[in-house]
Amino acid sequence: MKLEVIKQRQLWWFVSSALILVSIIFMGISWQQIGTPLRPSLDFVGGTRLQLELDCSKPNNCDQPIDIAKVRDIMAAEGHGNSSIQILGQEQQALSIRTSPLSPDERGRLQAVLSEKIGAFDPAKTQIDTVGPIIGKQLFTSGLLALVVSFVGITVYLSLRFQLDYAVFAIVALFHDVLVTVGIFAILGVLFGTEVDSLFIVALLTIVGFSVNDTVVIYDRIRETIALKPDRHIDEVVDSAVNQTLSRSINTTLTVLLTLCSIYFFGGETLKNFALALIIGFTMGAYSSIFIASTLLALWRERTGQVYGTALPATSSAEGQMSASPSKEA
Amino acid sequence: MGRQRLLLGLILGLVAISLLVLLRLPTRLGLDLQGGSQLTILVKPTETVKQITERELEAVQRVIEGRVNGLGVSEPLVQTVGNNQILVQLPGVNDPQQAERVLGGTAQLDFRKQKVGTETQLQIENQLRQELLVKQAELRKTGDAKAIAENQAALKRSNEAIAALYERTDLTGKNLKDAFAEPANAANAWSVGLKFDTQGGESFAQLTKDLAGTGRTLGIFLDNELISSPVVGVEFAQTGITGGNAVITGRFTAEEANDLAIQLRGGALPVPVEVAENRTVGATLGLDSIQRSIYAALFGLALVLIYMLLYYRLPGLIADIALVFYAIFTLAAFNLLGVTLTLPGIAGFILSIGMAVDANVLIFERTREELRAGKTLYRSVEAGFYRAFSSILDSNVTTLIACGALFWLGAGLVRGFALTLALGVTISMFTAITCSRTLLLVALSFPELRKPEWFCPNLSSKTPSQAEEATP
Numbered sequence: 167m168k169l170e171v172i173k174q175r176q177l178w179w180f181v182s183s184a185l186i187l188v189s190i191i192f193m194g195i196s197w198q199q200i201g202t203p204l205r206p207s208l209d210f211v212g213g214t215r216l217q218l219e220l221d222c223s224k225p226n227n228c229d230q231p232i233d234i235a236k237v238r239d240i241m242a243a244e245g246h247g248n249s250s251i252q253i254l255g256q257e258q259q260a261l262s263i264r265t266s267p268l269s270p271d272e273r274g275r276l277q278a279v280l281s282e283k284i285g286a287f288d289p290a291k292t293q294i295d296t297v298g299p300i301i302g303k304q305l306f307t308s309g310l311l312a313l314v315v316s317f318v319g320i321t322v323y324l325s326l327r328f329q330l331d332y333a334v335f336a337i338v339a340l341f342h343d344v345l346v347t348v349g350i351f352a353i354l355g356v357l358f359g360t361e362v363d364s365l366f367i368v369a370l371l372t373i374v375g376f377s378v379n380d381t382v383v384i385y386d387r388i389r390e391t392i393a394l395k396p397d398r399h400i401d402e403v404v405d406s407a408v409n410q411t412l413s414r415s416i417n418t419t420l421t422v423l424l425t426l427c428s429i430y431f432f433g434g435e436t437l438k439n440f441a442l443a444l445i446i447g448f449t450m451g452a453y454s455s456i457f458i459a460s461t462l463l464a465l466w467r468e469r470t471g472q473v474y475g476t477a478l479p480a481t482s483s484a485e486g487q488m489s490a491s492p493s494k495e496a
Numbered sequence: 497m498g499r500q501r502l503l504l505g506l507i508l509g510l511v512a513i514s515l516l517v518l519l520r521l522p523t524r525l526g527l528d529l530q531g532g533s534q535l536t537i538l539v540k541p542t543e544t545v546k547q548i549t550e551r552e553l554e555a556v557q558r559v560i561e562g563r564v565n566g567l568g569v570s571e572p573l574v575q576t577v578g579n580n581q582i583l584v585q586l587p588g589v590n591d592p593q594q595a596e597r598v599l600g601g602t603a604q605l606d607f608r609k610q611k612v613g614t615e616t617q618l619q620i621e622n623q624l625r626q627e628l629l630v631k632q633a634e635l636r637k638t639g640d641a642k643a644i645a646e647n648q649a650a651l652k653r654s655n656e657a658i659a660a661l662y663e664r665t666d667l668t669g670k671n672l673k674d675a676f677a678e679p680a681n682a683a684n685a686w687s688v689g690l691k692f693d694t695q696g697g698e699s700f701a702q703l704t705k706d707l708a709g710t711g712r713t714l715g716i717f718l719d720n721e722l723i724s725s726p727v728v729g730v731e732f733a734q735t736g737i738t739g740g741n742a743v744i745t746g747r748f749t750a751e752e753a754n755d756l757a758i759q760l761r762g763g764a765l766p767v768p769v770e771v772a773e774n775r776t777v778g779a780t781l782g783l784d785s786i787q788r789s790i791y792a793a794l795f796g797l798a799l800v801l802i803y804m805l806l807y808y809r810l811p812g813l814i815a816d817i818a819l820v821f822y823a824i825f826t827l828a829a830f831n832l833l834g835v836t837l838t839l840p841g842i843a844g845f846i847l848s849i850g851m852a853v854d855a856n857v858l859i860f861e862r863t864r865e866e867l868r869a870g871k872t873l874y875r876s877v878e879a880g881f882y883r884a885f886s887s888i889l890d891s892n893v894t895t896l897i898a899c900g901a902l903f904w905l906g907a908g909l910v911r912g913f914a915l916t917l918a919l920g921v922t923i924s925m926f927t928a929i930t931c932s933r934t935l936l937l938v939a940l941s942f943p944e945l946r947k948p949e950w951f952c953p954n955l956s957s958k959t960p961s962q963a964e965e966a967t968p
Binding site: 270271273274288289290291292293294295296297298300301308309311312313315316319320323327364365367368371372374375376378379382383386410411413414417418420421422423424425426427428429431432433434436437440441444 | 528531533536538590591592593596597600770771772773774775776777778779780781784785788789791792793795796797799800803804807839840843846847849850851853854857858861865886887890891893894895896897898899900901902904905906910913914917
């Protein structure tokens with residue numbers, strides 16, 4: 167298999183622009199509907215989530231599935247009419263309720279009323295999450311700050327490691343990956359009500375740390391080829407660098423995707439969206455390294471008249487390490 | 497080859513030690529896996545206390561610790577987070593309602609007067625309480641939840657009985673301006689100094705005047721629990737202790753004096769505390785999560801092992817062995833460093849399995865290229881390791897930067913993920929480079945394994961045969 171990324175670059179740029187445009191449109195739709203580009207979970211806005219499951223060891227307790235209408239009536243009667251209610255589990259015997267933040271007494275009363283009218287719940291299967299608005303805001307800002315800090319850290323590292331234009335395009339590719347991941351979750355949020363929690367920010371950070379790797383490897387190869395054969399056209403160099411590193415890019419992403427799919431299918435509800443975000447982000451990471459970061463660099467070099475690599479500065483610190491001089495034993 | 501043999505021995509030794517660590521040291525599970533309640537308590541500033549400083553947070557923490565101990569939970573954990581939060585972990589608590597009610601609310605410190613004629617009774621009750629406290633400390637070590645709860649109920653009755661021997665006065669924590677440990681005159685003894693405001697000083701003088709020389713004690717109660725019961729010397733019978741300053745002497749060690757002073761300060765603080773976050777996971781759900789994580793980890797590992805073997809053949813097999821070593825080392829490191837495994841932490845570990853082979857992929861791709869370029873097997877392998885190194889370093893550094901940002905700025909669960917992923921990435925540098933290189937070179941020392949087609953399929957005929965030069 168040989169990819170001609172330079173020849174088809176208009177196509178890839180179009181695909182990426184379209185993806186980003188759709189992402190932004192859906193973030194806008196989400197903004198229209200709920201005032202935020204993504205649907206925030208209670209981690210960020212505060213609230214109480216109660217997950218209860220009927221205790222089936224008690225006689226006649228699990229005879230019929232939980233009736234959502236009945237739960238809704240109870241919630242309305244208790245003054246929590248605007249809460250979202252979900253029935254979970256194969257046998258429909260579990261219940262998930264999300265409300266505004268409840269005080270311990272309010273929550274206790276609600277639990278008591280629910281178990282009186284629906285059936286006894288198993289305390290060992292109960293999950294309670296209450297996040298006050300202050301903590302929520304704090305989780306959000308610290309998450310965002312972590313994202314910014316790691317972007318800055320990686321930019322600094324790449325600028326030290328490569329020339330500036332390499333670093334800039336690697337960051338552009340990274341933005342692309344994060345933006346598309348966020349966009350897909352905006353779409354999921356608008357269509358299916360998928361929420362983003364603190365694990366989503368963790369996922370974005372992991373994407374930032376991981377997907378820049380593919381780009382770095384391809385750029386490393388481009389630099390190595392330019393140093394070896396300065397008389398080759400940049401388009402040729404980029405094409406062959408992409409192809410030489412292609413199976414590496416695919417294999418690395420594939421092994422990680424294998425473990426992520428395993429988490430997605432077997433890891434349980436909490437980790438499902440987390441794994442999904444990583445799957446999207448890593449796939450985008452591989453795609454953008456191969457098709458976007460490489461072709462943008464070629465375009466930039468063409469536009470700035472650096473088509474041939476004679477002007478390669480020998481100052482880059484890693485050059486000595488990476489130069490393709492024959493190995494010592496030869 | 498001697499050096500490789502030595503390294504191989506070292507690696508196998510490490511594997512053995514790691515297995516031993518895994519068997520001997522327990523894995524610490526987070527509350528989301530073992531079930532329990534995690535509460536974040538927010539300390540709020542008020543008109544009088546505008547800024548929560550470290551000293552104040554410490555005092556509030558001590559108050560919270562007192563309340564947590566009153567809950568009778570085995571192995572609770574109380575620690576400060578940031579500059580205005582206290583994190584409380586209550587393993588095994590499914591219904592945190594009682595805990596939330598007890599832990600929220602401003603501390604109540606007050607000074608009480610012992611009732612007339614209760615001297616012997618107080619002595620007996622105090623004796624009983626001491627015994628219960630000692631027993632509780634022992635029970636905590638065993639972790640027997642039921643016995644702890646029973647003993648706690650007895651303690652509660654004892655506390656109530658003691659409280660019944662005192663009558664309230666109008667002197668409360670509001671009137672206490674400061675409390676501090678100070679060295680007493682006697683050698684090695686410490687005492688606790690108290691400072692009251694004007695109104696408190698007057699009340700305190702009256703209170704001590706009433707009690708001086710009677711042998712009855714002044715009871716200092718924090719959240720209705722007696723924390724100190726000094727007697728007042730007969731020399732104060734005329735005026736009481738005036739001037740708003742007092743000293744509690746006793747045979748305190750520096751530590752005991754400091755602890756009492758912190759409790760007093762905590763009780764004197766008018767800062768309200770509020771349970772701002774509650775994450776409770778039922779024990780069965782936790783167990784469920786553990787099981788699912790084990791499936792996910794095993795399945796993920798198996799997929800990667802099979803893929804590597806199919807794609808990279810002999811080197812793939814070597815990478816697989818290195819990957820299994822990696823899993824063993826990393827899990828052992830978690831136990832050794834006392835990392836608390838949470839659900840996101842396990843996700844980080846599983847993810848790192850996929851990432852750990854990245855280095856091997858880079859190396860083997862390079863090796864294949866060198867082989868296709870017509871180099872000999874041994875030299876191709878060497879060049880693969882040599883040339884892939886800088887790319888490997890880059891990828892790990894960028895991941896570590898992201899982990900660092902997460903660990904530094906993230907909270908609770910998020911930090912667990914950052915820690916396990918960062919540990920994994922670091923250990924993978926060792927296993928994917930040193931371990932797989934050693935194993936591969938050892939494998940190459942067997943002539944029957946030196947088959948280029950086991951390294952790279954579809955090698956064209958111009959490839960030099962397996963006629964290797966003598967390996968160094």
